[in-house]
Amino acid sequence: MLTRHATYAETVSATHWNVPQHYNIGVDVCDKWADGTGRLAIIHEKSPADIQYYTFDQLKAYSNQFARVLQKSGAARGDRVGILLAQGIETAIAHIACYKLGLIAIPLFSLFGSDALAYRLTNSGTRVLVTNTEGIAKLATISDPLPQLTTVIDIDATRNVADTLAFWTSLQQEPDTLEPVRTLADDPAVIIYTSGTTGKPKGALHAHRILLGHLPGVEISHNFFPENAKVMWTPADWAWIGGLFDVLMPSLHHGIPVLACRFSKFTAEAAFDIMSRHQVTHTFLPPTALKMLRRLESPRERWPLALRSIASGGESLGLELIEWGRRNLNITINEFYGQTECNMLVSSCADLFEPKIGSMGKAAPGHDVQIVNDLGQPLPDGTEGNIGVKSPDPVMFLGYWNNPEATREKFAGQFLVTGDVGVRDEEGFFRFVGRNDDVITSAGYRIGPGPIEDCILGHPQVSMVAVVGLPDEERTEAVTAFIVLNENVTPSEALKKEIQEHVKTRVAAHEYPRRIYFVNELPMTTTGKIIRKELRNYTGAAS
Numbered sequence: 001m002l003t004r005h006a007t008y009a010e011t012v013s014a015t016h017w018n019v020p021q022h023y024n025i026g027v028d029v030c031d032k033w034a035d036g037t038g039r040l041a042i043i044h045e046k047s048p049a050d051i052q053y054y055t056f057d058q059l060k061a062y063s064n065q066f067a068r069v070l071q072k073s074g075a076a077r078g079d080r081v082g083i084l085l086a087q088g089i090e091t092a093i094a095h096i097a098c099y100k101l102g103l104i105a106i107p108l109f110s111l112f113g114s115d116a117l118a119y120r121l122t123n124s125g126t127r128v129l130v131t132n133t134e135g136i137a138k139l140a141t142i143s144d145p146l147p148q149l150t151t152v153i154d155i156d157a158t159r160n161v162a163d164t165l166a167f168w169t170s171l172q173q174e175p176d177t178l179e180p181v182r183t184l185a186d187d188p189a190v191i192i193y194t195s196g197t198t199g200k201p202k203g204a205l206h207a208h209r210i211l212l213g214h215l216p217g218v219e220i221s222h223n224f225f226p227e228n229a230k231v232m233w234t235p236a237d238w239a240w241i242g243g244l245f246d247v248l249m250p251s252l253h254h255g256i257p258v259l260a261c262r263f264s265k266f267t268a269e270a271a272f273d274i275m276s277r278h279q280v281t282h283t284f285l286p287p288t289a290l291k292m293l294r295r296l297e298s299p300r301e302r303w304p305l306a307l308r309s310i311a312s313g314g315e316s317l318g319l320e321l322i323e324w325g326r327r328n329l330n331i332t333i334n335e336f337y338g339q340t341e342c343n344m345l346v347s348s349c350a351d352l353f354e355p356k357i358g359s360m361g362k363a364a365p366g367h368d369v370q371i372v373n374d375l376g377q378p379l380p381d382g383t384e385g386n387i388g389v390k391s392p393d394p395v396m397f398l399g400y401w402n403n404p405e406a407t408r409e410k411f412a413g414q415f416l417v418t419g420d421v422g423v424r425d426e427e428g429f430f431r432f433v434g435r436n437d438d439v440i441t442s443a444g445y446r447i448g449p450g451p452i453e454d455c456i457l458g459h460p461q462v463s464m465v466a467v468v469g470l471p472d473e474e475r476t477e478a479v480t481a482f483i484v485l486n487e488n489v490t491p492s493e494a495l496k497k498e499i500q501e502h503v504k505t506r507v508a509a510h511e512y513p514r515r516i517y518f519v520n521e522l523p524m525t526t527t528g529k530i531i532r533k534e535l536r537n538y539t540g541a542a543s
Helices: 008-013 025-029 056-070 089-101 114-124 133-139 167-172 208-219 241-253 266-275 287-293 317-331 405-407 449-457 493-506 530-538
Strands: 040-046 048-054 078-085 104-108 130-131 151-154 164-166 188-193 203-207 258-261 282-284 311-314 333-341 342-347 369-372 384-388 414-422 430-435 439-443 445-447 462-472 478-486 517-518
Touching: 025 089, 025 208, 040 056, 040 089, 056 089, 056 167, 078 089, 078 114, 089 104, 089 241, 089 258, 104 114, 114 133, 114 414, 133 151, 133 287, 133 430, 151 167, 164 405, 188 241, 208 241, 208 333, 208 342, 208 530, 241 342, 266 287, 287 311, 287 317, 311 317, 317 449, 333 384, 333 414, 342 384, 342 414, 369 414, 405 530, 430 449, 439 462, 449 462, 449 478, 449 493, 462 530, 478 493, 493 517
Parallel strands: 040 258, 078 104, 078 130, 104 188, 130 151, 151 164, 282 311, 311 333, 478 517
Antiparallel strands: 040 048, 188 203, 333 342, 369 384, 384 414, 414 430, 439 445, 439 478, 462 478
């Protein structure tokens, strides 16, 4: 755990990795707290009228019992277990049981369609799938055979039928004692698939040490978490690295209760309501969620909130969201940066330094993050290049599942290259420019979409925006903005010109969007990131 120091430099200097040879995520996040005191671990809200509370003692017993169910199903060390569930107690139990047995968990997003599900199950060679009635219905629509999938476990079933086991019925038939596998910190624990925005999703294979590698970034992004923490929550699904290893596992590691809830539809009102009712103190809110919350002014006047910290990552924040958080919640939102293969690398920390608008923070303690060229050679401060992290690093993935070529391409010299372009300044702040393929080349300028998007988002008529470069004979690429307007705002040529002037006067004359398209919605990945490649293929007419 990070020790609080007065300055960022002192915090970094005092941070040293202490990764033991043997380490098991399941034992760490569960068994060490199961001491008979009834310490709260999971709050599972199925509805405001149906809220269940689970202690670490129960979590240990249930995960031990479920581990025995997995053993009886034939799952052996190194086998893959798919977990196709939304947030909930069963999801936590399944993960912890897998880790205790040395199995490899495969978190799967509950909203995946049949094709996305079939690809991941086939690619990973999943042997056991833990799901619900909804997931089983999707399985029935998969036309390709899944010969390695031998067992399906249904959390909704009350009795075993054919090859489908009833989760709770099977669990309750087993004793609650278990001798966990003595895993190495470098043993594989989980495969998390990338979003697949630039091709087929790749399975990032992580070791048990992934949790230890996450801790400094999580702690600093929440101003020395778990200080003053009572309840942690995120709307991000636990199938993604942000929900699983930025929230669920670090919170349980520190003995902080986690609120689990699956919204039928995310709204700002629902988010504030649940945070108020459960007195959530710490939350991870993806930028898309923050932009929805931003539409509400003065939420503290409507809800008795206990919020002390908000962290956000996935897309760059900007002045508008930072100011909204300060004005409406009395909180400086801490932005962080990472990716599925190597997460929580850079972060802001309001308790250590004032955020620099336009940057995403400084390197999280323990991580050597630099700007490097394509050969993995560090570049001087102020130079644009690849954001890279020096290996070895505890949070770094073991490699892509069954894809050694892609794994090799991810590294340049000693550095894992994220695929993102950025700049580090002389104070150590990193500015995100864009994905390698997001940077716009226009009239000889290299233009990042982030500052333009932030500026347009500040226009009072704009709800959401994405900026890309579209082919242009004269300029190579034209800066192009796709804009979702606020409700009851009518698109017009006059509004386009107004937005263009808004950017010209606030960002730069050469960076204003020469083309503007008003759209009803933006294409998003399931993790809330804008799918820019779809926008680059846009052929619709301007609104």
